[in-house]
Amino acid sequence: MFKCAFVLLISSLWLEKGVIAYDVALVEYFYDTEIFLNLSPLDAANRNAKKYNEIVGAIKHDHEKLDLVVFPEATLVAEPLDTPSGRLAMTFVPKAESNIIPCDASNKKYSDFFKLLSCTARKYRTYLVVNLKEKDDEGGVLKFYNTDVVFDRDGKVIARYRKNNLYLEPDTNRPKVPELVTFETDFGKTFGIFTCFDIIFESPPIKLVRKGVKNFIFPTLWIPELPFLTTNQVQQMWAQGNDVNLLASGAALPRFGSGGLGIYLGNNLTLAKAVTPRTDNFYLYEKIPDKTNNLNPACSTKINDKTAKEMDKYTLYIEDLTNYSYEKLDLEGPKTINKKLCQKDFCCDFKIEVDKVSANTKMNKKTYEYFMVIRNGLRTYGNNVYRNALETCGIVACPGPTIKDCGKRFPDYDEISWPISFQKISISGVFSNSEKNMQFPNSLLADFSPISPACTAWVSETDKLRSTVKKTFSTKNPVSKLLTFAIFGRNYAMDAN
Ligand SMILES: *[C@@H]1O[C@H](CO)[C@@H](O)[C@H](O)[C@H]1NC(C)=O
Ligand SMILES: *[C@@H]1O[C@H](CO)[C@@H](O)[C@H](O)[C@H]1NC(C)=O
Numbered sequence: 001m002f003k004c005a006f007v008l009l010i011s012s013l014w015l016e017k018g019v020i021a022y023d024v025a026l027v028e029y030f031y032d033t034e035i036f037l038n039l040s041p042l043d044a045a046n047r048n049a050k051k052y053n054e055i056v057g058a059i060k061h062d063h064e065k066l067d068l069v070v071f072p073e074a075t076l077v078a079e080p081l082d083t084p085s086g087r088l089a090m091t092f093v094p095k096a097e098s099n100i101i102p103c104d105a106s107n108k109k110y111s112d113f114f115k116l117l118s119c120t121a122r123k124y125r126t127y128l129v130v131n132l133k134e135k136d137d138e139g140g141v142l143k144f145y146n147t148d149v150v151f152d153r154d155g156k157v158i159a160r161y162r163k164n165n166l167y168l169e170p171d172t173n174r175p176k177v178p179e180l181v182t183f184e185t186d187f188g189k190t191f192g193i194f195t196c197f198d199i200i201f202e203s204p205p206i207k208l209v210r211k212g213v214k215n216f217i218f219p220t221l222w223i224p225e226l227p228f229l230t231t232n233q234v235q236q237m238w239a240q241g242n243d244v245n246l247l248a249s250g251a252a253l254p255r256f257g258s259g260g261l262g263i264y265l266g267n268n269l270t271l272a273k274a275v276t277p278r279t280d281n282f283y284l285y286e287k288i289p290d291k292t293n294n295l296n297p298a299c300s301t302k303i304n305d306k307t308a309k310e311m312d313k314y315t316l317y318i319e320d321l322t323n324y325s326y327e328k329l330d331l332e333g334p335k336t337i338n339k340k341l342c343q344k345d346f347c348c349d350f351k352i353e354v355d356k357v358s359a360n361t362k363m364n365k366k367t368y369e370y371f372m373v374i375r376n377g378l379r380t381y382g383n384n385v386y387r388n389a390l391e392t393c394g395i396v397a398c399p400g401p402t403i404k405d406c407g408k409r410f411p412d413y414d415e416i417s418w419p420i421s422f423q424k425i426s427i428s429g430v431f432s433n434s435e436k437n438m439q440f441p442n443s444l445l446a447d448f449s450p451i452s453p454a455c456t457a458w459v460s461e462t463d464k465l466r467s468t469v470k471k472t473f474s475t476k477n478p479v480s481k482l483l484t485f486a487i488f489g490r491n492y493a494m495d496a497n
Helices: 033-038 041-062 084-088 112-123 196-200 202-210 231-242 305-313
Strands: 007-009 020-028 068-070 127-136 143-151 157-162 182-184 190-193 215-220 245-250 261-265 269-274 282-289 325-328 336-343 346-356 369-381 386-398 420-432 437-445 456-462 468-475 482-491
Touching: 020 041, 020 261, 033 041, 041 084, 041 112, 041 127, 041 282, 068 245, 112 127, 112 143, 127 215, 143 190, 143 215, 157 182, 190 202, 196 202, 196 215, 196 231, 202 231, 215 231, 231 245, 231 261, 231 269, 231 437, 261 282, 269 282, 325 336, 336 369, 346 369, 346 386, 386 420, 386 437, 420 437, 420 482, 437 456, 437 468, 468 482
Parallel strands: 020 068, 020 245, 068 127, 190 215, 215 245
Antiparallel strands: 007 269, 020 282, 127 143, 143 157, 182 190, 245 261, 261 269, 325 369, 336 346, 346 420, 369 386, 386 482, 420 468, 437 482, 456 468
16 A cells, blocks of 8 residues: 655664654545545545544554654545535534543534544554544534644544635635644654645744744645745745754645655754655655754755656646746856846845756757746735735746746656756845744755755854844755755735735
8 A cells, every 4th residue: 555665765774873752654645536526525534534544553553653643634524515515524623622532522513534533543542633624613603614633642632723824715714813733742842733825924834933833743735836836845945944843744636746745854854755746645654853953964966867757747836937037047158157136125146156068968858047036026826816925036947048938847857958067056135134024945956856954054144233134045065957946035024915
């Protein structure tokens, strides 16, 4: 049932020298459209909960020590449908304060599939995180939420988080105020939790970081978008930019290129990530070290060409960059490029050293151009429903000569040659030193993995008055097969939704 291909693993061996804090399994679960179409919502939920139970059993069978299992967003219960059959597939979920173990509860409010998952956590003595569709009739009005639930080793509900930033989710309610949800564990770690589109916003994720939360769980069904927001790219930049740990479980929906799991240990190390979406269920099991500050992981910018080729199958969304200011990198000119690029009052300095191998050796092959791009302003998502403010600059690969091409890919990976090697890239920008402005180191290689933190430096320098902060993202080692290298910045105060 489980295959472990396509996983880039840093050897666990050297980790064993350090103290292990806990053992986690992240599950990539196939979002099976056939199941959701052919079964009633409740039958689909029951069927998926049985599978979840089997998967946790299989993980426990293979790995005796198991502390935490995380399932992705949206794979248990289909979209909430405000119809009689849709409402049946939604369950009530107790508040953490109620100390309820649904496995034992006789209360009919809790659906059987929900009780089964509580029993699963108890049977296998593990913390278990699932995402489901919740119903609630508080105040006499029936409401539906996209909810993450955490069970402890006794099957007790110890956390319930209702997603704040919905992404085109009809019939789903947004909580009146964003919930900041955390839970403690018997292995000494406290986790915050948020879901999918939340990662783009200040609340709740950044607010939890400011409260000092260091470990996060992120169930998601992420629809990747080039050039800045593909799955693992977003997850790593968020963990690295905040220097916190992030455990991400993605739903596999190959039609959109959705999938991906990742364990990101702050700015220091990405432990494991799996990129390509799958149509089977799959898990990643890792031992998480207690401390990462004395680990010195080696840098590797080598990519997995097989994965890169595999990504050809998926048609991915592409951000329209026409409102960015830009300049094409002159790769025929001198090897060292120093350039300041501005949009309105936001500027970035680019320092780039390129090495170009003779282009004639790979006749008839296609090669990317690179553009330096910068954006200070609003962008929209999801059919213009959501708008938020960017302060972003970077280098992006473009298969054609205009800005309209940037972010697209050549359709056949085998036909691409990569004559450009970047000996050095350093991008810096000056930002307001306000808590409403956040920046993240953003990168992407041809196989859809971000550049490992060991290969880059991410540096902050505040000015004497502490009113501005200069952020610099630079490479420490040469990089080729590059799609994106950028500072992805957000100005939460300017968000317009
Ligand atoms: C990364 O290492 C630094 C010290 O090198 C440490 O201060 C920081 O807390 C570590 N990050 C995480 C998320 O553990
Ligand atoms: C570009 O800016 C114009 C003017 O503000 C706006 O109408 C348009 O929607 C923007 N396009 C994109 C892709 O953001």
